[in-house]
Amino acid sequence: MKILILGGFLGSGKTSVLLQLAEYLVSLEKEYHSGIKVAIVENEIGAIGIDDKVLKKAGFSVNNLFSGCACCSLTGELVASIKNIQIELDPKWLIIEATGVAYPGSIRKVILDELGLDATILTIADAKRWQRLVSAMELLVSGQLEDTSIVLLNKVDLINSAEFKQVEQSILNYNQTAEIIPISAKAVIPEAILKKIVNQAEVLFDNKA
Amino acid sequence: MITKHNHAESCNHHHHSGHHHGIESHLHDDVLVCSGKRDIIGDLETIKLNLVGEVKILANWIQETGGIIGHVKALVERDFPVTMISTTGDDVTIKEMTGSTVKVSVVAIVFNMNAQRLECRIASLFDALQKQTDL
Ligand SMILES: Nc1nc2c(ncn2[C@@H]2O[C@H](COP(=O)(O)OP(=O)(O)OP(=O)(O)O)[C@@H](O)[C@H]2O)c(=O)[nH]1
Ligand SMILES: [Mg+2]
Numbered sequence: 476m477k478i479l480i481l482g483g484f485l486g487s488g489k490t491s492v493l494l495q496l497a498e499y500l501v502s503l504e505k506e507y508h509s510g511i512k513v514a515i516v517e518n519e520i521g522a523i524g525i526d527d528k529v530l531k532k533a534g535f536s537v538n539n540l541f542s543g544c545a546c547c548s549l550t551g552e553l554v555a556s557i558k559n560i561q562i563e564l565d566p567k568w569l570i571i572e573a574t575g576v577a578y579p580g581s582i583r584k585v586i587l588d589e590l591g592l593d594a595t596i597l598t599i600a601d602a603k604r605w606q607r608l609v610s611a612m613e614l615l616v617s618g619q620l621e622d623t624s625i626v627l628l629n630k631v632d633l634i635n636s637a638e639f640k641q642v643e644q645s646i647l648n649y650n651q652t653a654e655i656i657p658i659s660a661k662a663v664i665p666e667a668i669l670k671k672i673v674n675q676a677e678v679l680f681d682n683k684a
Numbered sequence: 685m686i687t688k689h690n691h692a693e694s695c696n697h698h699h700h701s702g703h704h705h706g707i708e709s710h711l712h713d714d715v716l717v718c719s720g721k722r723d724i725i726g727d728l729e730t731i732k733l734n735l736v737g738e739v740k741i742l743a744n745w746i747q748e749t750g751g752i753i754g755h756v757k758a759l760v761e762r763d764f765p766v767t768m769i770s771t772t773g774d775d776v777t778i779k780e781m782t783g784s785t786v787k788v789s790v791v792a793i794v795f796n797m798n799a800q801r802l803e804c805r806i807a808s809l810f811d812a813l814q815k816q817t818d819l
Contacts, residue, residue, distance in 0.1 A: 485793050520717045520793060521710055521718075521791050521793065522719045523720075525758075525789065
């Protein structure tokens with residue numbers, strides 16, 4: 476089971492990317508033995524789940540974990556849920572959508588420490604709101620960039636090229652090594668980009684194996 | 685300011701069970717999550733259209749009152765048709781209700797905002813939605 480963690484601030488576009496990525500993975504894994512090729516864990520804050528319903532309607536197998544806050548999810552519930560999925564569904568891929576206030580790096584660490592499974596992090600940044608968010612909550616949004624080798628800079632349809640340069644520079648200040656890929660997840664994400672993400676996860680997995 | 689914190693050490697949750705029926709809020713550090721659900725009786729398309737307007741008004745209100753929007757989401761689900769099955773011991777009756785009920789959920793994730801005020805505001809969003817639908 477290969478694990479991908481989708482991180483990024485509230486409303487940055489995690490679910491929008493997840494829908495396309497999961498669909499792409501399903502199409503790749505036609506040969507895979509288990510009926511469930513891609514399982515999804517949704518971590519939502521608050522009392523009502525919305526993303527899980529959207530993803531279920533799209534035909535995916537979704538487990539929903541509610542937590543009042545990002546860090547509450549980092550306890551037994553997440554670990555138990557992953558274990559359960561591994562045993563019962565045995566999917567080829569597991570995608571975890573973190574809450575928009577979580578640090579994906581912390582989630583990865585918990586999974587590694589508790590289950591010995593490594594995960595690839597994919598952080599999505601909201602290009603339109605980036606500067607505003609950096610001034611209001613720098614620690615959170617910059618912390619979400621840690622430990623990721625790809626940053627999908629989403630909603631580039633809403634910014635011009637000068638703004639793009641600024642945001643890109645700002646992101647590079649927090650993570651010098653990440654590859655920044657501009658996308659617009661409300662439209663179709665080019666297959667080459669999805670492939671790159673998948674390759675990244677494959678490399679990690681192959682290195683472990 | 686959101687600060688990274690070690691969860692094992694501190695968890696300052698406040699569960700607020702407000703006086704607004706069906707609306708719940710949850711505060712962690714300065715992230716406030718306020719969620720509510722209500723059944724609105726009426727035409728699906730009209731409700732969707734009105735909800736778009738109401739969400740926009742809610743978003744403006746949050747910003748005008750000094751809040752920072754994380755994400756405001758709403759979900760509209762139609763329960764239609766609705767069937768009621770009941771008995772008093774003899775035969776079982778089946779009743780089909782044709783009027784459409786639309787379940788509307790709203791989740792607002794906001795920073796810098798008082799829980800009770802936001803709960804009130806979301807409750808009035810639902811009231812407005814029902815009122816507009818009744819027109
Ligand atoms: N203009 C534009 N809007 C987008 C794009 N991608 C997503 N959105 C919109 O941004 C909002 C948030 O998208 P989601 O995919 O729900 O974001 P999320 O990160 O899953 O949100 P949470 O799970 O609540 O943290 C929605 O209104 C999307 O329609 C994009 O490329 N361009
Ligand atoms: Mg989401």
